[in-house]
Structure formats: C-alpha cells, structure tokens
Amino acid sequence: MSLTEQQVQSTLKEIIDPNTGKDLVATRSARNIKIDGNDIAVDVELGYPAKSQIDGLRKTVIDRLKALPGAGNVSANVYSRIESHSVQRGVKLIPQVKNIIAVASGKGGVGKSTTAVNLALALAAEGARVGVLDADIYGPSQPQMLGISDRPESADGKSLEPMQAYDLQAMSIGFLIDVETPMVWRGPMVTQALQQLLNDTRWHDIDYLVIDLPPGTGDIQLTLAQQVPVTGAVIVTTPQDIALLDARKGLKMFEKVGIPILGIVENMSIHICSKCGHEEHIFGAGGAERMGKDYDVEVLGHLPLDISIREQADSGRPTVVADPDGRVAEIYRAIARRVAVKIADKAKDMTAKFPNIVVQNT
Numbered sequence: 351m352s353l354t355e356q357q358v359q360s361t362l363k364e365i366i367d368p369n370t371g372k373d374l375v376a377t378r379s380a381r382n383i384k385i386d387g388n389d390i391a392v393d394v395e396l397g398y399p400a401k402s403q404i405d406g407l408r409k410t411v412i413d414r415l416k417a418l419p420g421a422g423n424v425s426a427n428v429y430s431r432i433e434s435h436s437v438q439r440g441v442k443l444i445p446q447v448k449n450i451i452a453v454a455s456g457k458g459g460v461g462k463s464t465t466a467v468n469l470a471l472a473l474a475a476e477g478a479r480v481g482v483l484d485a486d487i488y489g490p491s492q493p494q495m496l497g498i499s500d501r502p503e504s505a506d507g508k509s510l511e512p513m514q515a516y517d518l519q520a521m522s523i524g525f526l527i528d529v530e531t532p533m534v535w536r537g538p539m540v541t542q543a544l545q546q547l548l549n550d551t552r553w554h555d556i557d558y559l560v561i562d563l564p565p566g567t568g569d570i571q572l573t574l575a576q577q578v579p580v581t582g583a584v585i586v587t588t589p590q591d592i593a594l595l596d597a598r599k600g601l602k603m604f605e606k607v608g609i610p611i612l613g614i615v616e617n618m619s620i621h622i623c624s625k626c627g628h629e630e631h632i633f634g635a636g637g638a639e640r641m642g643k644d645y646d647v648e649v650l651g652h653l654p655l656d657i658s659i660r661e662q663a664d665s666g667r668p669t670v671v672a673d674p675d676g677r678v679a680e681i682y683r684a685i686a687r688r689v690a691v692k693i694a695d696k697a698k699d700m701t702a703k704f705p706n707i708v709v710q711n712t
Contacts, residue, residue, distance in 0.1 A: 353418060358383055358390055361414050367396070369403060369687050370695075374411075388422035390415050396430045397694030398687060399476035399557070404428045430477055432557040435696040437579035438608050446553045447481070449581040449693055451560050451612070452574060454604070456596025458565040461617040462586040463491045464663045465653070466562035469584070471670035472679070472686035474517045478557040481512060481519040483548060485574070486564040487540045488533050490524030497666025501525055509552045516671045521551045537569040544570055548578060558690070571600075575607035581693055582612035584650065589616060589637035601645060612692045613650035614638050615685060621655040648692070651685040653678065 362380045363373050374380040374394060382393040394411060396404075411426040434448040444450075453466035467482060474480040484492035493499070496515040502525050503511045512519035523533065523543060535543070553559065561578075564570055574580060583604045587597035597614070604611055616638035621630050632655060642649045653659070662672040670679045 353385055353388055353390065353421060355383055355385060357418055358385065358392070358415065361418060362392070362411070365410060365414055367407065369396075369398065369400060369691050388420050389424070390418075390421060391425045392427075394426060394428040396428070397432065398690035399430050399432065399473060399478035400687065401430075401475065401477035402683065403476075403687070404430075432478060432690075432694075433698050435581050435693055435698055437581055438575070441577065441579045443579045444549065444553070444559075447556045447559045449558050450579060451558055451689060451693075452563055452580050452583040452604075452609070453560060453586060454563045454571065454583055454600050455565050455586045455593075456598065456600040457593055460565075460586055460588045460593050460597075461653070461659075462565065463495065463562050464659060464668065465584075465586045465615055465617060466560050467492060467495045467663065467668050468670045468679075468682040469686055469689065470518055470558070470560040471516055471668055472682040473558050473560070473690065475670060475674065475683060476686060476690070478690070479519075479555055480517070481521070481553055481556045481559040483551075483559060483561045484520070484522030484524060485544050485547075485561050485570055487523050487535065487543050487570070488564065490522045492520060492522045492562060493524035493529075494666060495663045495668055496520055498525065505552075509550050510547075512551050512553060519553060519556065521547050523547065541569050541573040544573060545577065558693075565596075566600075571603060575604070575609060580609045581696065582610045582689075584612050584689060585614045585647075586617055587614060587638060587641070588618045588633045589631065589635055590633040591637065593633075594637045594641055598641060598645075601641075601647065605645075610696065611645070611647045612689050613648040614642055615650050616652045618655040619652035624657065648688070650688050651681050653681055 363375045365374050370377055379394050380392055384391040408426050408428040412424045415424045453462055455462040470480045470482045482492055484490045498513050498515050502513055512521050513525055585597050585601050587593050601611055618633055621632045638649045659669050662669050670682050673679055
C-alpha cells in the first residue's frame with residue numbers, strides 16, 4: 351500500500367522548527383513533496399540562516415517520515431533562502447542589500463558596537479552574506495574590532511569597495527581617516543558622510559547589513575529613520591536603570607518613525623568571577639524583561655560581563671571568531687538566529703516584483 355501525501359503532510363505538521371516554534375507546514379517551509387511508491391522526498395526551506403541547525407532538522411524530518419508505516423527511502427533537502435523584507439513606506443531598498451538591521455542604544459558604554467560586530471559575525475557563521483556599516487562618524491570602532499588597518503579601494507573613482515574581514519564586508523569612516531584625527535563636523539556633514547558610506551559602497555549581494563549606530567537619538571538616527579531602508583532595529587542596553595531609561599528613548603524613537611523593534615539585547619547582564627565562579631548582578635537584574643514587557647518587545651538574549659569579550663574585541667578578533675565553540679559565541683549565534691527569524695516573519699518586499707508604470711502623452 352502506497353503512502354499518501356496527506357500522511358506525509360500530517361507528519362510534517364507535527365515537526366516543530368525549534369527556531370520559529372512553529373510546524374513546518376504552518377510556516378510553508380515544507381515543499382515539493384514527492385512520493386514514489388513508498389519512497390519520500392521533501393524540501394524544507396528556511397527563511398533564515400541556520401547552518402548549525404540544518405543537520406539536526408534534516409535528521410528529525412527523515413526519522414519522523416521513516417516512522418510512517420511502510421515508508422521506504424526518505425530524503426530531505428533542508429536549506430536557507432533569505433529574501434528582502436518590507437521597510438519604511440516610501441524608502442527604496444539599496445541595490446545588493448536585502449535587509450538592514452540597525453543596532454542602537456540610548457547611551458554609550460553599553461557594548462553596542464561589540465554586540466553589533468558579534469551579531470554580524472554570528473549571522474555569517476550561520477551561512478548568511480553579511481555586511482557591517484559603522485555609522486558612528488565621531489567615534490568609529492569597527493576598524494579596530496575587525497582588525498582592519500588598510501584603506502578601501504575605488505575601481506571607478508566614485509564608489510568604494512567594502513573592506514573584508516572574517517567573511518564580512520565592512521565600511522567605516524575609520525577606514526578613510528587617520529586613527530587619531532577627530533571628526534570636528536556639524537550635523538549636516540555627519541549625515542551626508544553616513545549616506546555616502548552607505549550608498550557609495552559597492553556592497554556585494556548582502557543578505558543582512560548590520561548598521562552600528564552611535565548612541566543617542568540625534569541627526570544620524572533621524573537620517574537613518576527617514577532615508578535608509580531599515581528592516582528592523584535591535585536595542586542594546588545593560589540592566590542598569592540609567593541605561594534602561596535611555597534605551598527606552600531609543601526604542602520609542604524607532605516606534606515613532608515606523609521601524610519595527612526586533613528585540614532587546616541585555617549586555618553585562620551578570621558577572622561571573624574568573625577566580626571563584628561567583629555570579630553577581632552588578633548592574634541590577636530583570637531590567638530588559640521589564641522594558642520588554644512594557645513595550646511588548648522580545649528580549650533576544652543576555653550576555654555576561656566577561657573580560658574575554660572586551661579583550662577579543664579590542665584585539666581585532668571578536669568572540670564569535672576568537673572562541674566559536676564557547677558559551678558566549680553560542681549566545682550571540684542564538685540572538686542572531688532569533689533576529690533572522692523575526693525578519694523572516696515580516697512581510698516580504700514586493701517592490702522588485704512590480705514593473706514601473708510610466709504615463710506618457712501619446
């Protein structure tokens with residue numbers, strides 16, 4: 351007796367993707383089901399990068415389908431396909447860039463740049479093509495964090511080739527100026543510099559561009575909100591009440607301009623003594639959860655106050671590449687997968703699907 355597609359569908363409905371919390375049929379991940387006698391073949395398309403998850407999910411699908419009475423050979427092709435998703439109304443996508451993630455904080459010193467670079471590296475580790483734009487014109491830190499000291503090249507004299515490090519494409523004002531040169535610029539010059547860095551860089555087929563924003567809610571944030579196609583924002587804070595107060599302002603700014611908040615990352619959440627292992631909430635506890643509850647925003651993850659995170663970023667080898675199998679790198683990867691899943695849940699951008707309509711007098 352041959353298997354039916356209904357039997358296969360029913361089994362796939364029972365398989366929950368641990369990253370989305372939904373079954374493979376509800377998310378339309380399961381597709382191209384082929385049944386040949388009792389042999390089954392199925393494709394599983396994930397809308398987020400999941401290199402570390404694919405083997406486990408493939409094994410689950412095969413094992414569950416093989417358990418069907420009379421099932422023969424079973425094959426499952428599990429792969430990721432990342433698409434462009436909707437942005438603010440009236441803002442056009444940037445060529446060769448599918449999705450832009452803004453990483454922001456209300457105040458400085460909360461580890462936003464470290465979080466941004468490790469988020470980018472974690473997305474790349476999961477198989478995505480990723481870029482980093484350092485939007486902090488006054489205090490660029492990505493060149494040091496990525497260990498890049500060279501200058502970008504320009505093939506045509508107009509656009510810049512992004513710098514490369516650890517499978518990331520990167521651009522920063524720090525690549526173009528001397529490391530000790532202060533940027534004594536007024537607001538309009540700063541926003542123009544940001545637009546040039548973003549639009550005049552020849553990005554190469556990027557799934558996610560992570561923008562490391564300066565702290566606060568000033569000119570650069572406003573330019574980003576009004577003129578840059580942002581898919582969503584990640585807010586970085588510490589549990590400290592003062593940091594949370596400013597983080598709330600940053601969150602509300604994005605809400606006002608119609609940019610979705612993908613979630614909150616709580617940095618320096620807990621300190622674990624390197625000598626005795628004692629755990630202590632130096633900056634307080636539960637702050638991100640309270641903020642998330644107040645604004646109905648997900649807490650994406652908690653990162654410890656750990657000397658190695660600082661040392662690795664300062665040395666130009668951030669945690670995700672310096673200690674890829676460590677506990678902290680796994681937290682960053684879990685945050686990255688969650689961010690990508692949240693983006694995959696958003697409406698797809700359809701502007702490329704529609705032809706331009708030109709009305710002419712004939």
